[in-house]
Amino acid sequence: MAFDLDGTLIDSAADIGHAVNTALAAAGLKRFDLATVRTWIGDGPDALIARALGAQGVSAEDVALRQSLRAGFDAATLAAPLAHGQVFPGIAALLRQLSERPYPLAVVTNKPTRLARAVIDAAGLLPWFALVQGADSAAQRKPSPAMLQTTATQLGVTASQLLMVGDAPPDILAASAAGCPAALVSWGYGAHAVPTGLDPWRVDRPEQIGDRLLA
Numbered sequence: 001m002a003f004d005l006d007g008t009l010i011d012s013a014a015d016i017g018h019a020v021n022t023a024l025a026a027a028g029l030k031r032f033d034l035a036t037v038r039t040w041i042g043d044g045p046d047a048l049i050a051r052a053l054g055a056q057g058v059s060a061e062d063v064a065l066r067q068s069l070r071a072g073f074d075a076a077t078l079a080a081p082l083a084h085g086q087v088f089p090g091i092a093a094l095l096r097q098l099s100e101r102p103y104p105l106a107v108v109t110n111k112p113t114r115l116a117r118a119v120i121d122a123a124g125l126l127p128w129f130a131l132v133q134g135a136d137s138a139a140q141r142k143p144s145p146a147m148l149q150t151t152a153t154q155l156g157v158t159a160s161q162l163l164m165v166g167d168a169p170p171d172i173l174a175a176s177a178a179g180c181p182a183a184l185v186s187w188g189y190g191a192h193a194v195p196t197g198l199d200p201w202r203v204d205r206p207e208q209i210g211d212r213l214l215a
Contacts, residue, residue: 007188023072090206145178
């Protein structure tokens with residue numbers, strides 16, 4: 001089973017907002033409120049930074065500026081991986097429940113692996129996961145199926161046996177492209193934007209996942 005990170009396991013919007021605003025402020029650029037940043041989450045920090053630049057009329061074509069902002073974002077994240085956010089209610093209990101059965105668990109996220117591991121570790125969830133697969137290149141990012149395909153191989157299952165649990169369009173589109181079943185959680189950031197025509201299993205509470213899989 002594969003879980004998205006931001007908006008699925010952890011309510012990390014405030015930490016992401018802090019990291020991007022720290023980087024923007026260091027560059028003398030405009031900062032953004034949490035409600036705005038929340039709408040930009042899901043495609044990884046590089047896309048987030050590009051959106052923050054575009055929203056204040058600054059060209060994202062400035063490679064040196066983007067690299068500087070990304071370095072600042074990473075540094076702020078690693079300095080305080082989970083100072084403002086929290087694990088969603090019911091997630092820890094779900095992972096504990098799933099660990100009682102032979103379900104190999106992974107995190108598949110558009111956050112780069114180094115940052116993802118830091119956040120998951122700070123949340124106390126790292127021991128539950130056999131694999132943390134982050135998007136360390138643009139080509140890997142969901143909705144590409146690449147990370148799900150790699151994860152299935154590493155967990156020793158087929159794509160059709162790997163349930164992708166996520167909160168936003170990139171998760172559900174990646175699952176569809178990889179041939180994975182998908183569960184869309186309602187407590188995250190992007191369930192409202194999933195395209196019509198996709199029909200994931202819709203989940204309102206974490207315990208629904210454990211109850212159905214372990215029934």
